[in-house]
Amino acid sequence: MRCTKAVIYKDNLKYNLEQIRRHVRPKTEICVAVKADSYGHSAVLTAKTAHEVGGINYFAVATVDEGIELREDGITENIIVLSLCVPEEFDSLFSYSLTPFTFGEDYISALSEAADKFFKKDEKFPVFLAVDTGMGRIGCYPDEAGNEAKLIEQSAHLHLKGMASHFCESDSVTTECQNFTHLQYEEFCRAVENVQAKGINPGICSIGNSAAIMNNHDMYFDMVRPGIITYGYYPDQITKEYLQSRHEDFDIKPVMALETQIVAIRHFPKGKSVSYGRTYFCEDETDIAVLPVGYADGLLRRFSPGLEVTINGKKYPVCGRICMDQCMVNIGKDNPEVHLWDKAIIFGPEESGALTTADDLAKTGGTISYEVLTSIGKRVKRIVK
Template sequence: MDYLKRTWADISLDNLNHNYQQLRAKIPSGCRLLGVVKADAYGHGAVPISRHLCELGAEFLAVSNLEEAMQLRRGGIRRPILILGYTPPAYARDLVAMGLRQEVHSLEYARALHEELKGSERRLKVHIKLDTGMSRLGFFAYDHPKTVEELKEVAQMPKLLIEGIFMHFPVADSIDGADANFTHTQFERFTQMLSALKGVGIEPEIRHCCNSGATILYPEYALDMVRPGIATYGVLPSEDLRGMIDLRPVMSLRSTIFQIRDFEPNITISYGRTYTTEDPARIAVVGIGYADGFPRSLSSNVSFLLHGRRVPQVGRICMDMCMVDITRVPEAKVGDVVTVFGEDGGDSIEVTSLANRLGTIPYELMCGINKRIPRIYLNGEDETEVLQYIV
């Protein structure tokens, strides 16, 4: 397929399928799986990934906002979509028209949505967000009397239909004792609130709380649906879970060599003259920089794969390029593929290892892959689709 072979991301649909099946195997039969495709499917391309997850059998999808939901609808995705973040009440009728589900985190918000829907013939399906300890959005799950009274009012609003109820775990991917106890406490708060609501006749059809960590570590908490995010894309949410599930990275980031030159010792490389050759060196210019989402703060602190061998990046990373010492790969030539993260020749570089060097998480790196980088979807080695944001 036709695309500019400067820098691109390979997206393995085989690995996506593998991860989906691994996650399905963790949860009880009949439990639904929601595909989290917010933030452009964690940088993997929201519409193609959503389409493939639907083909695999995902019953729901989730996004962060209305714009992301509209993108999926325009892309032909008809599966139920849950908006996990805030939508201004003025757009309530748009939510209904597109058949979207909206999280509701407060009585005030529910009232505002309902007010906007007065006169509408259809109801908006909502999922109630309970705060069991994340301390972000939600009705307090540990203030039963007040919350029950508030949700009784929501349940009586004729233009809102409570389809689901959910919560979020902040440390379910940790095996630390205190974190495990906190996760158990959160689940207890959630189930206690479910019991209290059942006592007043409120029984949402879909109860869900498991993110990636909880799906892997606490599958007994699956209830009616799970919401694995990062694990779907083949990355563990934390090192604590290594060995507990077989995941395969869906994304590999690759670039190409623009130029190769030989330098004598004591030659400085790139901006700031922060790197100086100690011996004769063969330096390649590679077509990836911080404008592509490859952080400048990784300068001279990372290696790439070239012909299956590790080669160090040297000097400061530039906006559109960086330099690599390829002295130990004499056969390298202009146009050769360089792997930033992913597999090549039996070796691999995990995106998690780059995140660790930055003191961040792999979510941030993958979500930061710039839109000028095309995503190439692969079945085996066959390119099935190319997503180009800039054409």
């Protein structure tokens, strides 16, 4: 097996899911985001671990193929498809009992026509009405919600199972962003009321994401949708320290460690350049360790300079540009603590021995932990520990 691998700490995953279940009100449904292969952590593993925890009845994917993978691995809980599908995928939605987001007269009509051809008399297919309360992505406007819910309910084979929207700034603690989050909540309430005014049951209503679960307890509605907190990272400014300042305690643990091994140690004289573009020159005589991990594995090129990896309990800087399949680390001259074949940990939880997290990498690269985690490529084998 290739030495570059992602180690998934299942106990940490289970711990996070238990924390979410404990934190959320007992009657509130939980829909765990397992899209993008659970942010790179294995959607099937997450779903099966959630089943062990209990009380989690929904999973959210981004594509029909992701939903099919879960079904074919024996996941029987409700699966919601968050992104819009194309007509060629409608039959798969029906066949695998995947619940889609829908909105807009043309889209609802196309889905209804496909359902008419697929289902027998009196059979109903559940859908969620997507509502745009400020995200500016998909969804009808609140004033349109009543009429679009009516279109769904008038269809011979569609049924309104629920309504959903998505916060765009709930992970920021500034007054402006929190005010906009409250405005989105109010807009969603108005959309639900417009559906009710048509005499239609809005079903399961959902808007709360990871940040809202921890910071906006009054915005849960019927179902929350935890994403990044499932995998052990806090969303932007809603940090553990911030929550503690508000007398809240929400503890989570990173789930993934990215690790590899030293495959070469080379002596470099003062002034020798390292990697593409000759952006790095050795200031003194030193030794350079070569690691077989690069941007094709998800170690993004922009992480250097700044990235430090952990080797035997100490951090060492990556030097020069990260290559597609390799990177180089300055370990200092004649370092007795670093040897050929030693493990090098890019990021991970404390249990892995890492001194760096995906959040640290994100800050180095000017991005977010979500991108760090989901960038870990398929050729990096996932090992469950």
